[in-house]
Amino acid sequence: MTTLTKRTLSHLDWLESEAIYILREVAGQCSNPVLLFSGGKDSLCILRLAEKAFRPGRFPFPLMHIDTGHNYKEVVDFRDQRAKELSERLIVRSVEDSMKRGSVVLKTPDEPRNKHQSVTLLEAIEEFGFDCCIGGARRDEEKARAKERIMSFRDEFGQWDPKNQRPELWNLYNARSHKGENIRAFPISNWTEMDVWQYIERENLELPSIYFAHQRDVVMRGGAIFPVNVPLTNGQIINQPKSGDEVINMQVRFRTVGDITCTAPVQSDADTTEKIVIETATTTITERGATRLDDQTSDASMELRKKEGYF
Amino acid sequence: MTTPHNDSLLRFMTCGSVDDGKSTLIGRLLFDTKTILADTLTQITRTSEKRGLEAVDLSLLTDGLQAEREQGITIDVAYRYFSTGTRKYIIADAPGHEQYTRNMVTAASTANLAIILIDARKGVLTQTRRHSFLAHLVGIPHIVVAVNKMDLVNYDQTIYDKICADYLAFATEIGLQRDDHDISFIPMSALNGDMLVDRGDAMPWYTGDTLLEMLEAAPPAHSERAEQFRFPVQFVCRPHASDNPELHDFRGFMGRIESGDIAIGDAVTVLPSGLSSKVKAIQIGEEQLQNATTEQSITLLLEDEIDTSRGDMIVKTGQSPEPVKQIETMLCWLSETPLSTARTYIVRHTTRESKAKVGSISYKVDVNTLAQLPADGLAMNDIARISFKLAQALMVDSYTTNRATGAFILIDESTNNTVGAGMIT
Numbered sequence: 001m002t003t004l005t006k007r008t009l010s011h012l013d014w015l016e017s018e019a020i021y022i023l024r025e026v027a028g029q030c031s032n033p034v035l036l037f038s039g040g041k042d043s044l045c046i047l048r049l050a051e052k053a054f055r056p057g058r059f060p061f062p063l064m065h066i067d068t069g070h071n072y073k074e075v076v077d078f079r080d081q082r083a084k085e086l087s088e089r090l091i092v093r094s095v096e097d098s099m100k101r102g103s104v105v106l107k108t109p110d111e112p113r114n115k116h117q118s119v120t121l122l123e124a125i126e127e128f129g130f131d132c133c134i135g136g137a138r139r140d141e142e143k144a145r146a147k148e149r150i151m152s153f154r155d156e157f158g159q160w161d162p163k164n165q166r167p168e169l170w171n172l173y174n175a176r177s178h179k180g181e182n183i184r185a186f187p188i189s190n191w192t193e194m195d196v197w198q199y200i201e202r203e204n205l206e207l208p209s210i211y212f213a214h215q216r217d218v219v220m221r222g223g224a225i226f227p228v229n230v231p232l233t234n235g236q237i238i239n240q241p242k243s244g245d246e247v248i249n250m251q252v253r254f255r256t257v258g259d260i261t262c263t264a265p266v267q268s269d270a271d272t273t274e275k276i277v278i279e280t281a282t283t284t285i286t287e288r289g290a291t292r293l294d295d296q297t298s299d300a301s302m303e304l305r306k307k308e309g310y311f
Numbered sequence: 312m313t314t315p316h317n318d319s320l321l322r323f324m325t326c327g328s329v330d331d332g333k334s335t336l337i338g339r340l341l342f343d344t345k346t347i348l349a350d351t352l353t354q355i356t357r358t359s360e361k362r363g364l365e366a367v368d369l370s371l372l373t374d375g376l377q378a379e380r381e382q383g384i385t386i387d388v389a390y391r392y393f394s395t396g397t398r399k400y401i402i403a404d405a406p407g408h409e410q411y412t413r414n415m416v417t418a419a420s421t422a423n424l425a426i427i428l429i430d431a432r433k434g435v436l437t438q439t440r441r442h443s444f445l446a447h448l449v450g451i452p453h454i455v456v457a458v459n460k461m462d463l464v465n466y467d468q469t470i471y472d473k474i475c476a477d478y479l480a481f482a483t484e485i486g487l488q489r490d491d492h493d494i495s496f497i498p499m500s501a502l503n504g505d506m507l508v509d510r511g512d513a514m515p516w517y518t519g520d521t522l523l524e525m526l527e528a529a530p531p532a533h534s535e536r537a538e539q540f541r542f543p544v545q546f547v548c549r550p551h552a553s554d555n556p557e558l559h560d561f562r563g564f565m566g567r568i569e570s571g572d573i574a575i576g577d578a579v580t581v582l583p584s585g586l587s588s589k590v591k592a593i594q595i596g597e598e599q600l601q602n603a604t605t606e607q608s609i610t611l612l613l614e615d616e617i618d619t620s621r622g623d624m625i626v627k628t629g630q631s632p633e634p635v636k637q638i639e640t641m642l643c644w645l646s647e648t649p650l651s652t653a654r655t656y657i658v659r660h661t662t663r664e665s666k667a668k669v670g671s672i673s674y675k676v677d678v679n680t681l682a683q684l685p686a687d688g689l690a691m692n693d694i695a696r697i698s699f700k701l702a703q704a705l706m707v708d709s710y711t712t713n714r715a716t717g718a719f720i721l722i723d724e725s726t727n728n729t730v731g732a733g734m735i736t
Contacts, residue, residue: 008531009606011320011399020595020608021567024545028621028662052596053565053608056558057550139390146389162387166729167413167645169420171567172659172720176727190401192392 012199019046019187020053021171022150026132026185027053027060029175033132033185036121037063037090039071039079040257041207042136045196046187047082048203061134062089066120068113069096070259073233078208093124110238112262122158125182132175132183140192150189151175154182193255197280201273213253213271219245224264225252232260319531324403324418324451326442327428332459335368336428336501337391337404340523343508344393388418398527412445412678412692413645416732419449420718423532426455426522431464431498435477440485441678443478447487448641448694448734450714453529454487454494457522462500466513471498485681497522533570533605540571540579541632541708541716542625543661548610563594563610564619569661569715571627573611574602578628581617582706587628588615622663624706624716632716634704637670639736641710642689642697646723646730650689656730660705660719667721670698696736710734 009017023046026033035050037043050059063083067076083090095116098104103123104116125133139145149165151173166174175183188196200207218225219241228241238260241247252265253276270276327333362368391402405411405418419425425446429439446454456478464470475496482488497506498517505511508523520528548563573579573590580587592612593600603609611625619625626632638658644650650669658667674683675695689695710717721731 008319008534009604010318011394014320014606017567017606017608021545024565024608025662028546052598054546054548055596056555056561057548057563060546140392146391147387165387167417167732168729169417169720169732170715170718171421172661172718174659174720174722174727174729176722178727190390190392192394194394195399 012195012202015188015191015195016049016052016199018171018190019049022173022185022187023050023053023134025151025173026134026175026183029173030132030177030183032128032130033061033134034064034091034128034130035059035061035134036136037065037079037083038136038257039065039075039082039208040136041196041200041211042138042188044082044205044207045191045199045203046134046136047086048199048205049187051086059086059088062091064091064093064124064133066117066124067092067094067096068117068259069094069232069234070113070238070261071233072208072210072254072257072260073231074210075208075257076233078206082206091124091128093120093127095120098123110261112259114259114262118158125158130182131177132185134185134187136188137184137186138191138193138196139189148186148189150186152184152186153177154184156180158182160184194277194280197273197277201277207273208257210254210257210265211276213251213269213275215249216252216265217247218250218252218265219247225250225267227252227260227265230260318397320399320401321424321526321529321531322401322403322422323424323426323526323529324405324415324422324446325426325428326405326415326446327426327438327459331428331430332501333404333428336426336457336459336499336507337402338368339501339504339507340402341391341393343504344395344523388414395523395527400526412441412694413643413732415442415445416449416643416645419446419451420732422449422451424453424455424526424529425451426457429456429458429474429478431458431460431470431474434474435481437679439478440481440681443482443487444485444676444678444681447485447492450710450734452492452535454492455522455525456494456496458496458498459501461498461505461514462503466498466500466505468498468514468516471496471517495519495525497525538570538605538713539630539708540573540577540625540627541569541661541713542566542573542611543569543663543716544619544621544623544625545662547620561612562616563612564625565608565610566625566662567608568603568605570605570713572602572604573627579611579613579625580628580631581613581619582624582626582631583634583704584617584619584623585631586615586617588613588617590614622661624661624663626706632706632708634706636701636704637698638701638705638707638719638733639698640696640719640733641736642695642721642731642733644689644691644693644695644731646728647691648723648730649691650731652688655724657722657724658699658701658705658719658733659722660707661716663703663705665701665703665705667699667701670700672697697733699733707735709736 095113098120104119149168177183217228219228228239230239231237253268254265270279325333389404393400403418405415427442458471458474499506505513506521544564544566546565550558575590577590591614593603594610652669655666655668658665672686673696675686675693708716717735719733720729723730
């Protein structure tokens with residue numbers, strides 16, 4: 001075989017280009033899309049990709065956060081700051097409003113609210129008439145996601161039916177939907193956690209401080225590190241230690257940021273992006289395994305949540 | 312970069328059924344490249360024990376959805392990732408049964424290399440022919456024939472040699488041997504890890520590359536021949552309402568270069584209008600580039616104001632594909648609802664859409680015997696030679712010349728489902 005001397009893209013350039021292409025397909029095919037933005041590292045990558053896709057124009061979609069009320073203040077502040085810097089419109093809809101409306105009913109007051117985000121998200125989709133939600137899910141995160149499409153179809157109830165997904169060939173994405181139906185678009189499907197951190201490093205992206213090593217009061221529960229006495233944005237303190245808990249002050253960082261009641265940090269002294277990239281390269285535990293206390297309930301729990309409309 | 316610098320990316324697919332050890336092969340690649348982390352391993356170790364297995368079953372790593380696990384079968388394409396420090400890999404893992412032709416075609420559509428698994432005890436089977444034909448049809452340039460389960464035939468070289476000879480005879484017969492395709496062979500035991508990442512010491516008679524060495528050496532897509540510049544417009548950026556008055560005349564054509572290269576000053580033609588101009592600027596976001604190459608997503612600015620919108624295609628002047636209103640194709644039918652020759656479908660080709668009706672079906676292909684059969688309709692997993700009449704002209708290349716501008720999907724207007732995948736001949 002003859003090989004031409006030709007410039008080929010590095011893996012990060014390739015992934016970046018693919019993601020930009022997907023974002024532009026959403027903009028070209030959908031009439032009212034929205035970008036789900038939590039302030040977390042994956043969605044911050046997507047914001048940078050959206051800048052590369054659409055600047056010098058404005059984003060052809062608003063940003064939206066489904067706020068569980070269980071978010072770290074550092075992340076919420078960062079979310080607001082970033083949206084302001086970009087001069088893009090940020091919509092916030094809150095699980096607590098759904099609770100007030102009665103569409104979300106908690107079994108226990110402090111239970112994790114990740115699964116309830118689905119309800120609030122569907123309410124927001126209906127309120128604004130969004131036909132596509134762009135999200136930061138990656139196929140390497142969890143088994144159930146390995147077969148997820150780049151453009152994933154959801155029916156009127158927001159349900160994902162693994163047996164009824166559109167075949168996806170070449171880069172010919174089909175984001176068509178009827179009124180009431182919805183597409184979830186995942187521009188960084190093909191990225192791994194390592195790719196995300198390498199991209200953050202290359203692009204010099206700023207992140208909420210809790211991604212970096214910091215001192216925090218924690219207790220050990222079932223082998224996982226559990227953060228305690230965490231202040232919420234409304235001033236309330238949650239995750240109070242139970243009697244008998246031994247509170248330790250530990251140097252930790254978060255690999256993912258989510259609901260405070262079910263997101264565990266890892267012990268780490270990586271206080272820069274460079275150090276995190278090195279730590280990620282040598283880690284022995286998956287991102288979700290280390291940090292999500294709610295996915296392990298059953299082997300297939302993510303799949304069950306997705307069927308209910310989780311992104 | 313601080314750590315593993317990957318200078319390229321390779322997408323490949325694996326063809327075979329569960330019985331060929333496909334899941335074990337993928338599990339082994341992930342495991343031996345240290346992609347499997349401790350908690351995942353604990354999980355599959357537990358499942359292996361629960362099933363009464365003595366060793367950890369690496370195939371469980373790629374066992375996906377609940378419904379599939381209940382049936383004990385893989386029914387959809389799954390994507391897996393690993394990285395070697397020099398290259399990032401995306402594996403499209405396609406189930407191999409006959410009824411899943413559509414999944415194989417889906418996985419093949421983005422792959423630049425296919426690993427075709429053969430069970431050393433069974434040799435070249437009907438399914439081997441089917442997988443090879445489909446990989447060839449969908450234009451995968453590099454084929455690796457992996458003769459697996461060598462441990463079960465005492466690592467016998469004569470058995471391996473015979474299978475290679477059988478395969479080559481059949482490949483020649485169906486025209487798989489071509490200048491732009493290459494076929495490599497490798498003996499292996501995915502179960503024991505022989506010749507995947509490590510050579511093992513069971514097959515000293517084999518002196519070729521290990522599977523991973525073959526993957527590391529495979530040329531990336533688009534790198535092997537010169538291609539003409541094709542730039543389908545995805546989105547037009549006109550920030551005329553911007554606060555910045557300098558942007559009032561900004562008109563950027565956004566898209567991904569599907570093939571070829573472009574530089575500032577190049578003469579270009581916009582299709583289908585046929586109007587010509589020169590490239591004024593190339594940008595990624597607000598970063599200015601002098602030139603850009605295949606697979607880059609860029610924004611193009613032209614010297615002249617030409618009315619251009621999504622679905623148009625920018626090419627280099629003098630290299631225009633012919634706009635056509637009828638296409639001859641090989642089509643794979645993907646839907647449970649059969650093709651209707653009476654109905655109108657939507658063809659999506661690059662970023663352009665057109666209504667389409669069936670012209671005529673010349674024949675369908677029996678994917679097992681490769682015989683051409685008469686057909687007056689198509690059911691799921693059928694592959695046929697078929698022509699379409701188009702309401703709007705498309706700017707096409709033949710699929711063998713250009714996978715991006717030779718491919719299309721068919722969409723059912725009533726359900727919005729993707730019902731067909733086509734390659735223009």
